[in-house]
């Protein structure tokens with residue numbers, strides 16, 4: 001049914017107001033289109049993952065090197081050459097575009113890891129930028145947001161897109177069925193719809209279906225990203241791609257009732273040293289990993305190739321009194337992530353409030369602790385004794401850990417249950433080099449575009465800052481092609 005009466009209309013309707021939505025909207029507007037944005041979150045929660053990200057975006061310095069590097073990152077999970085080319089060309093234009101709109105791109109030094117796969121050819125094309133002279137949380141997002149707010153682009157907050165309206169014969173996308181206060185809102189798109197509504201980080205059914213080995217997983221970023229774009233695109237015949245790929249996952253973090261996003265445990269962070277010690281165990285009470293290993297956005301080496309970190313569920317961080325007394329387990333400084341930036345939960349300095357809440361469990365002995373968390377006591381004791389032996393010998397013979405190589409103290413002992421967590425999914429509707437969403441046979445669905453992590457180009461390995469970089473690049477491509485459509 002094509003509605004005869006519409007509640008709102010515009011040339012280009014953009015669904016989702018994060019980085020990709022901002023780039024698509026501003027570009028379509030500057031190309032002369034009337035633009036309207038639908039955003040699921042209330043205004044104070046808008047901005048998606050882009051807002052709570054580490055604020056870096058990629059600008060590659062050379063088209064040829066960029067194409068080579070991306071081809072290598074995709075490895076055996078091949079991406080069509082025309083997509084590689086268009087990505088490589090457009091990714092060299094990010095900073096110039098941001099600057100042309102009044103932004104202040106600054107190359108940043110704060111991420112020492114820089115190039116994620118320096119051993120791959122072309123990797124020296126990587127240059128990471130943030131906006132403004134100082135690095136601060138949400139600042140790059142604030143700049144992207146201003147590109148929309150300073151133009152005449154209405155944003156309908158708390159108005160999620162639910163379905164696309166498709167012409168029954170021509171299959172053109174004519175508009176969006178959105179929802180506001182439980183009521184249907186019919187939004188006509190005279191030229192096109194651009195889906196920029198993020199991934200499925202907070203959709204447990206999709207996680208179980210698409211992310212191998214994960215019975216559940218929780219977001220570090222926006223809880224509003226629930227795979228709606230995938231549902232909408234599937235409803236009009238779209239193909240999907242890269243559904244099994246995700247960034248910085250699984251990491252291991254605390255999830256508590258009542259807060260949709262995760263708490264990252266700073267005491268587990270890579271090279272950070274704290275007094276005392278910790279180990280991670282699975283439900284069998286055995287260790288399974290170098291707890292302080294830095295993955296490459298979730299990927300670990302595997303016999304000359306890469307795969308995601310294999311983890312058991314649930315996992316328990318077991319630690320001693322010295323670590324408990326040393327520092328808050330969680331870094332509450334708002335650098336990135338939904339929990340620190342938006343929830344702003346005030347974790348107690350001595351971890352006592354979280355012990356009281358039961359987020360941290362305590363036992364006078366290892367076996368008492370095991371009983372509290374439902375693990376086999378003797379096995380956990382053996383695991384701790386084995387770890388203590390490695391620590392005293394100065395060598396972790398099981399997993400090669402070199403950081404916080406300290407034996408457990410005399411107790412009491414503590415445990416935190418950890419869940420798999422992630423930054424963002426990469427899968428979604430497949431798009432072509434014009435940003436159009438395509439069907440399984442490769443033909444475009446007329447008047448339907450996408451950008452951002454919803455169907456990202458990253459099929460396998462990921463270069464940090466690539467997602468926001470791609471959001472800008474494909475936001476512009478889809479925005480200008482959507483604006484160039486002839487109204488129906």
Ligand SMILES: Cc1cc2nc3c(=O)[nH]c(=O)nc-3n(C[C@H](O)[C@H](O)[C@H](O)COP(=O)(O)OP(=O)(O)OC[C@H]3O[C@@H](n4cnc5c(N)ncnc54)[C@H](O)[C@@H]3O)c2cc1C
Nearest residue numbers: 016018019020040048049050054056161221452453465468
């Ligand atoms: C903690 C963290 C740190 C990160 N750091 C970096 C980094 O430094 N650099 C980098 O490149 N990447 C980083 N990433 C990944 C990156 O933030 C995202 O992949 C990228 O911002 C995605 O942009 P987007 O516009 O596609 O989606 P988002 O920014 O997530 O925006 C999607 C928007 O769509 C809205 N939405 C959802 N459903 C609907 C619906 N049905 N209707 C309307 N609106 C809807 C959401 O509310 C949201 O506002 C990080 C991610 C996290 C979580």
